Amino acid sequence: MNEEQIRDLFREMHGEAVPADSLARVRMKVAARTRQAGRWKMAGWVMACALALFAAMLLESGVTIRKAIVPAVVNRLQAREEALPLLPAREPLRPAVVRVRRRPRPEPAVQTVSIRIETADPDVVIWLVGN
Amino acid sequence: MQATALIFEIAPAADDAFDRVVRAREEQLLRIAYRILGNWADAEEVAQDAFIRLHRHGLDFPNESVLGSWLYRVTVNLCIDRSRRFHPSEELGEVGSRRLSAEAELLRDEQKRLLMLALATLPPKERAAIVLREIEGLETPRVAEILGSTDATVRSQISRAMVRLRGILSERQA
Numbered sequence: 001m002n003e004e005q006i007r008d009l010f011r012e013m014h015g016e017a018v019p020a021d022s023l024a025r026v027r028m029k030v031a032a033r034t035r036q037a038g039r040w041k042m043a044g045w046v047m048a049c050a051l052a053l054f055a056a057m058l059l060e061s062g063v064t065i066r067k068a069i070v071p072a073v074v075n076r077l078q079a080r081e082e083a084l085p086l087l088p089a090r091e092p093l094r095p096a097v098v099r100v101r102r103r104p105r106p107e108p109a110v111q112t113v114s115i116r117i118e119t120a121d122p123d124v125v126i127w128l129v130g131n
Numbered sequence: 132m133q134a135t136a137l138i139f140e141i142a143p144a145a146d147d148a149f150d151r152v153v154r155a156r157e158e159q160l161l162r163i164a165y166r167i168l169g170n171w172a173d174a175e176e177v178a179q180d181a182f183i184r185l186h187r188h189g190l191d192f193p194n195e196s197v198l199g200s201w202l203y204r205v206t207v208n209l210c211i212d213r214s215r216r217f218h219p220s221e222e223l224g225e226v227g228s229r230r231l232s233a234e235a236e237l238l239r240d241e242q243k244r245l246l247m248l249a250l251a252t253l254p255p256k257e258r259a260a261i262v263l264r265e266i267e268g269l270e271t272p273r274v275a276e277i278l279g280s281t282d283a284t285v286r287s288q289i290s291r292a293m294v295r296l297r298g299i300l301s302e303r304q305a
Contacts, residue, residue, distance in 0.1 A: 001242070001300045003293055009246050010265040012239075018161045022171050026157055029175075030182045034149065037186065 148190055152198070153182055159267075160206050166262040167210040169251045177213060181206045203263070203277045211255040249299040257292040260285050 117126040160181055164174035184205050192198040250258055256278065263274045264285065275285045 001297065003297060005242075006246065006293065006296055006300070007265060009239075009243055010261075011268075013166065013243065014162075014266050014268060016162075018158045018165070019171065022161055022175055023157055026161060026175050026178045026182070027153060029179050030153055030186075031150075033179065033183050034146070034186045037183075038146070 149186055152185065152190065156199070156202055157182075160202060163203070163206055163262055163267060164210050166247075166250070166266055167207070167255070167258050168214055169247060173213055177206060177209045180209055200273065200277060203269075204279075207259045207263070207277055211259060214255045214258070245300060245303055246296070249296050249303070252299060253292050253295060256280075257288045257295075260288040261292045261296075264289055 113130050115128040117128065119126060157178060160178045161171075161174050164177040165171055168174050168177065181202060185202060188201075190198070192201065250261065253261070259278060260274055263269045263277060264271060269277075271282050271285050275282045278285065280288075
């Protein structure tokens with residue numbers, strides 16, 4: 001068989017009909033699978049909607065509960081606080097003051113220099129004093 | 132609640148369009164799958180899987196041609212995967228009948244059966260190239276696009292496949 005004959009056979013194959021039962025089976029199974037997938041998708045949406053609704057209801061009921069309970073609790077606490085005896089006022093606490101004695105700083109030693117000059121007169125003595 | 136109502140409204144329209152695509156393409160896909168895989172049972176499963184993938188993907192294609200290429204690509208890839216996993220069966224019965232004389236018809240049928248058996252021995256990619264180019268009559272660039280390769284590769288695959296087919300058929304006929 002040469003290449004041209006092979007090509008002829010291929011061309012003939014293109015025109016051949018597909019068995020009707022195969023087509024019907026494919027169509028049926030595809031329809032069944034897509035319907036099933038659609039049902040799952042729908043179930044998913046319904047679940048999501050139900051969950052959203054449930055969440056909204058929960059949120060709403062939570063707000064309602066808070067609105068009903070919080071003021072009551074606050075009022076009760078205030079009442080309890082008012083009922084308590086008043087405590088004597090305490091003196092404010094001060095931190096203890098510690099006095100620290102400081103040592104006097106030693107004064108810097110100043111050296112004085114003095115020079116005694118005796119004059120000829122014994123009653124006269126000249127002192128030169130300097131720091 | 133509004134969202135649920137909207138889905139109920141949209142769903143039938145989308146399903147109608149999908150059904151139309153299935154009816155328009157089922158024969159083509161089944162034929163390609165059968166020529167690549169060599170038996171109807173596998174071809175039916177591949178065609179189903181291809182349509183289910185289309186259903187999941189949605190019909191958001193710019194035009195019919197793109198949709199067709201997408202379906203061809205999915206089908207051919209599914210066939211290649213399947214033929215790598217399983218060996219081709221010996222079913223290969225011929226489809227349809229022509230108004231030839233009984234003897235000529237028998238001879239023609241036998242030739243086709245042999246050709247299909249020879250086709251089944253080719254590597255999956257070469258087989259797909261031959262089926263798309265020679266049996267489905269698609270242009271080489273389109274075949275290349277579907278197979279994800281170049282024109283040159285497709286041409287070389289087809290030429291190699293034809294040489295092999297000729298060789299196998301001459302052996303069998305001898």
